[in-house]
Amino acid sequence: MKSLYHHPTFGNITISRTRRSRRITLSVRPSGEVRLSFPPYVSQRRALEFLESKREWILHAKAKYAARPVQPSLSAEDIERLRAEAKACLPVRTEELARNFGLRYGKVTIRATRSKWGSCTAQNNISLSLFLMTLPPHLRDYVIIHELCHTVYHNHSAEFHALVDKLLGGKEKVLAKELRGYSTR
Ligand SMILES: [Zn+2]
Numbered sequence: 001m002k003s004l005y006h007h008p009t010f011g012n013i014t015i016s017r018t019r020r021s022r023r024i025t026l027s028v029r030p031s032g033e034v035r036l037s038f039p040p041y042v043s044q045r046r047a048l049e050f051l052e053s054k055r056e057w058i059l060h061a062k063a064k065y066a067a068r069p070v071q072p073s074l075s076a077e078d079i080e081r082l083r084a085e086a087k088a089c090l091p092v093r094t095e096e097l098a099r100n101f102g103l104r105y106g107k108v109t110i111r112a113t114r115s116k117w118g119s120c121t122a123q124n125n126i127s128l129s130l131f132l133m134t135l136p137p138h139l140r141d142y143v144i145i146h147e148l149c150h151t152v153y154h155n156h157s158a159e160f161h162a163l164v165d166k167l168l169g170g171k172e173k174v175l176a177k178e179l180r181g182y183s184t185r
Contacts, residue, residue, distance in 0.1 A: 145164060
């Protein structure tokens with residue numbers, strides 16, 4: 001049994017009572033739609049109470065999905081502005097971080113790369129995406145430090161991640177997770 005319910009805060013909620021459910025489950029689709037399913041022996045009222053108890057989680061999940069498509073696409077002019085900012089900022093910052101950590105690299109190139117934030121060649125030349133300028137500075141540093149560590153390890157081995165984590169004061173996982181919330185689009 002499926003029904004659509006309109007919630008004053010969460011919007012459309014698809015409610016389904018199915019024999020297959022073993023417990024109350026709640027999910028938020030990328031469209032923002034909330035789904036609530038529960039087994040036949042659970043009352044709809046009990047399921048809705050459960051929904052209310054997850055209020056923070058639902059709002060957080062909806063906000064996370066909403067933030068993505070809303071990001072306006074950049075005009076050619078915006079991209080040129082970002083390129084100029086990136087050229088003024090990123091090579092200097094890379095130099096500073098490399099000096100801090102005693103790492104040596106070849107040169108830094110700024111590109112309009114959307115597929116990745118940065119890369120490092122076997123010759124230790126670092127390429128950085130100009131879209132890094134759309135990130136908060138601490139995430140920009142995280143990407144630069146990741147690429148600088150590739151001058152020591154040209155792979156994503158455990159040793160590589162241990163070095164990145166050390167230089168980031170033990171925050172690699174937290175920052176990696178935070179970065180996944182951003183895109184180059
Ligand atoms: Zn890497």
